[in-house]
């Protein structure tokens with residue numbers, strides 16, 4: 001019997017466990033044990049249901065385009081629980097000088113693909129609009145730009161559209177997804193399509209249109225799927241369904257792994273009051289925790305892992321009454337550029353984004369604070385955070401009413417930041433790891449931060465560890 005340890009019980013670790021469970025059921029001589037230091041499984045996925053409202057403490061959905069999370073849900077029997085975002089109501093605003101300005105139609109991420117809506121939008125100055133036109137007509141394909149040499153998202157966007165596009169759009173969009181800043185995040189890791197489009201077309205606008213055209217030619221499905229997918233009962237449903245498939249005796253919560261050691265061709269794990277031995281291990285923790293565990297095992301690998309930075313964030317769910325709901329605008333919410341000087345980075349109008357998230361007479365607002373450079377918010381008391389949120393919702397949305405109830409969630413060092421050079425670092429990590437038999441890595445630190453990527457990383461790590469113990473043949 002080969003023994004495999006999974007360290008970390010977030011979505012990445014649980015996905016790895018599910019793959020190992022399936023191999024075990026198929027008759028492979030494997031035993032797996034998952035260790036989770038906290039008292040609950042799922043990591044940052046956590047849903048609370050209060051008075052008919054679905055409050056997500058962490059992620060509220062995932063990108064539909066990447067199939068791995070949807071496929072997993074279907075395999076877990078949750079196919080009929082999947083819901084798409086209400087894209088017909090999709091409108092996102094940017095706060096500009098304390099006014100909410102809609103992102104114009106046809107702007108894909110920050111690339112304009114339709115002239116008129118952008119030309120008439122008050123979001124950009126005349127100068128930026130001129131840059132957009134020049135970008136379309138004057139940019140030439142280049143083979144020597146970003147494909148080899150990485151650069152920041154801010155630098156690429158500024159070269160194409162100027163500084164205002166970075167400040168008004170690129171930076172707020174990235175802080176909404178990564179809790180990161182455009183001047184630090186890597187184009188090759190975060191927006192690889194943009195680097196490729198620049199190489200092929202020169203103009204991002206022309207590249208975006210061409211890729212849209214080729215996608216619509218390839219797809220045989222005339223029904224467009226929604227941008228985001230979630231579950232009727234919230235993201236916790238994935239965690240609960242995974243746990244239901246796993247053997248209870250394999251799941252150890254409140255059990256931190258304190259250190260790792262190589263001993264007689266096996267891995268010795270030190271837990272609180274005991275040790276345990278395994279043939280392979282899957283590190284499904286944040287990279288910083290994996291670095292700490294591997295410090296005495298492989299110094300270079302540990303140093304590379306420790307070099308991946310994380311940002312922290314705070315989520316505030318605030319529920320309001322019917323009057324507030326009717327006073328809110330249509331749309332999914334708004335993003336706040338740094339220059340506006342607010343603590344809130346983004347607000348989602350959850351009741352608009354998905355059906356069934358709040359009763360018709362309630363408004364559910366989800367506010368995102370923190371991110372790179374604003375970690376101090378984690379040290380602030382919940383009461384003070386609520387005071388800040390109420391004040392800023394009053395300034396931005398004109399809500400003076402007190403919320404009916406609120407929930408504050410603080411997440412410390414949970415969102416990996418893919419800084420410039422990230423892909424090279426990931427290559428170095430892979431090559432150092434080759435020197436260690438039976439160590440696989442999973443999680444949001446390497447090939448994608450979203451839930452689908454994490455699901456995929458867990459499945460890949462499970463396949464790798466099965467191979468490393470010599471059981472990669474079908475049973």
Ligand SMILES: Cc1cc2nc3c(=O)[nH]c(=O)nc-3n(C[C@H](O)[C@H](O)[C@H](O)COP(=O)(O)OP(=O)(O)OC[C@H]3O[C@@H](n4cnc5c(N)ncnc54)[C@H](O)[C@@H]3O)c2cc1C
Nearest residue numbers: 008010011012037043044059060256257285443444450451
């Ligand atoms: C507020 C927020 C909103 C987000 N929104 C979205 C979204 O809408 N869509 C989307 O796709 N993604 C979103 N993400 C990103 C996505 O949710 C995460 O990248 C993903 O869930 C990370 O999963 P994970 O299993 O890799 O890590 P985690 O969930 O961080 O789990 C790692 C686990 O390892 C455990 N651990 C650490 N060290 C040890 C140890 N020594 N021993 C044992 N256990 C240990 C930790 O306790 C933790 O439970 C969001 C993230 C956050 C924080």
